[in-house]
Amino acid sequence: MAHAVSIIQSTQLDGINPSLRDPVEYRKSGLSLNHIIGCPLDCSYCVRHLFGNFDQRRPQALMTDEEAFRRLVTHQFFQPHITPIQLFNRATDPMLPEVKPHTHNILRLLDAQELTNHVLVITRWKVSKEDCDQFNALKHIKLSILVTYSGIEDTKIEPIKSSIAEKSLKTLYANAERYKVVLYWRPIIPGINDTDVHIEKARALSAHAHATVFSGLFYRNEIAAFYRENGIAEPYVNTARRKLLPLDAEQRLLSTFNQYGSQPPIFRKTSCGVAYAHHLADYNGHYGITELCDTCPPLQVARCKSACKRPDRSHVEQLCTQLGATNSPEMTARAIVVRGLDEQRRYYIQHTLGFQVHDADKPHHYGRHGRAEAARSTIDVDQQY
Ligand code: SF4
Structure with missing residues (x-):
């Protein structure tokens, strides 16, 4: 053109x-x-x-x-x-x-x-x-x-x-x-x-x-x-x-x-x-971060619930190792927690599995979902669900 x-x-x-x-x-x-x-x-x-x-x-x-x-x-x-x-x-x-x-x-x-x-x-x-x-x-x-x-x-x-x-x-x-x-x-x-x-x-x-x-x-x-x-x-x-x-x-x-x-x-x-x-x-696996879902209609919650399967451990291990992770990933009901992968590698896994992937060095806290409380002086700032 x-x-x-x-x-x-x-x-x-x-x-x-x-x-x-x-x-x-x-x-x-x-x-x-x-x-x-x-x-x-x-x-x-x-x-x-x-x-x-x-x-x-x-x-x-x-x-x-x-x-x-x-x-x-x-x-x-x-x-x-x-x-x-x-x-x-x-x-x-x-x-x-x-x-x-x-x-x-x-x-x-x-x-x-x-x-x-x-x-x-x-x-x-x-x-x-x-x-x-x-x-x-x-x-x-x-x-x-x-x-x-x-x-x-x-x-x-x-x-x-x-x-x-x-x-x-x-x-x-x-x-x-x-x-x-x-x-x-x-x-x-x-x-x-x-x-x-x-x-x-x-x-x-x-x-x-x-x-x-x-x-x-x-x-x-x-x-x-x-x-x-x-x-x-x-x-x-x-x-x-x-x-x-x-x-x-x-x-x-x-x-x-x-x-x-x-x-x-x-x-x-x-x-x-x-x-x-x-x-x-x-597609970002937010369903595991349950406190995000309180505004969501029941039909959509049911849709996400049925799609959100905790990924197979060996598949996760394999993906993380291939991409250069420096630890064995931890798996919780909310997310895969891994060390040594940059954002793009974590997002690649997140979109591949439809499950959240977090950096072990930047822990996510309950309720901190893009709503940092401004009055606080030490905001844990590197968290983006
Ligand atoms: S779309 Fe899914 S993950 Fe997002 S708020 Fe609704 S139930 Fe939760």
């Missing part, structure tokens, strides 16, 4: 963070493809701060779609029909006018291979009826469009109006035939967008989605520095490597949703919302 964004010249690559140069990365939610980088939307909490490219506002491609696709499906950990995939979730928005031809092209390339993997597209930008038609034309992939909506009105924190996401959500839901729509309600920031009015607005919007997922703010040192430099009030006294959401805010929003017998339901975990929307069991 003709490229809607220009390809970065090899001579320009030196100025780009090395971790952005590799377009395929294994993250908790699956293999993430990011061969286009650059975004003009300027959300203050953007992960681009972490890669030092927040100032790169014009999307540019690292390579052609065909080359990026080849790298994705030949990645050492890609498994056809199993590995979840995310498009452009690190350094741009997949529905920006110049990016979306590439988004549709990659989706078509995946679908043409008759792959049935989950594919997640996360956007806060404009989605048209024509985009929906293109999504509906895909026959094989399990496509989910997650619409990021915050309800934040302070343009220093979020210059983009939430009304754009609202409109996209409604368009997507009204036209959904072969894909699912998730209201991705985030980031929820205490004192900014967690009032009863904000919560009620999100609850009303959830009627235009197959599922809702909520989460707090990803508040890292680089983002805190940006807040200070730009005179934005810091919402937390501490930074953390996982998302922050105070317990009382979580309880208030869940009680509002429960009060209306929330239908469709609300989830803490992205994969839970996506799996529910497709009438499938969670």
Whole structure:
């Protein structure tokens, strides 16, 4: 295809963070493809701060779609029909006018291979009826469009109006035939967008989605520095490597949703919302982390329960040894606990077995499921279910 964004010249690559140069990365939610980088939307909490490219506002491609696709499906950990995939979730928005031809092209390339993997597209930008038609034309992939909506009105924190996401959500839901729509309600920031009015607005919007997922703010040192430099009030006294959401805010929003017998339901975990929307069991094995499941409808709990089998010990040993584990893995009802495997190897096992895999050196604690309590100064920060 003709490229809607220009390809970065090899001579320009030196100025780009090395971790952005590799377009395929294994993250908790699956293999993430990011061969286009650059975004003009300027959300203050953007992960681009972490890669030092927040100032790169014009999307540019690292390579052609065909080359990026080849790298994705030949990645050492890609498994056809199993590995979840995310498009452009690190350094741009997949529905920006110049990016979306590439988004549709990659989706078509995946679908043409008759792959049935989950594919997640996360956007806060404009989605048209024509985009929906293109999504509906895909026959094989399990496509989910997650619409990021915050309800934040302070343009220093979020210059983009939430009304754009609202409109996209409604368009997507009204036209959904072969894909699912998730209201991705985030980031929820205490004192900014967690009032009863904000919560009620999100609850009303959830009627235009197959599922809702909520989460707090990803508040890292680089983002805190940006807040200070730009005179934005810091919402937390501490930074953390996982998302922050105070317990009382979580309880208030869940009680509002429960009060209306929330239908469709609300989830803490992205994969839970996506799996529910497709009438499938969670692919990240969260069922073992029982405290996550209290918002989930009984039918979905039963689905996950029957799919969540404790893996065969010898198979787990074999996989862990092959991948370079330095201990004999421990197996609990919640997770496989192993030492010496980096995140991508742990996620590879997690998606292969549909069972959580944790690092023995970073113990997980009951109830710490992406809701670090901000007032605490020593947050155990490396835990992401
Ligand atoms: S039962 Fe638990 S693991 Fe399964 S989708 Fe619901 S919340 Fe997620």
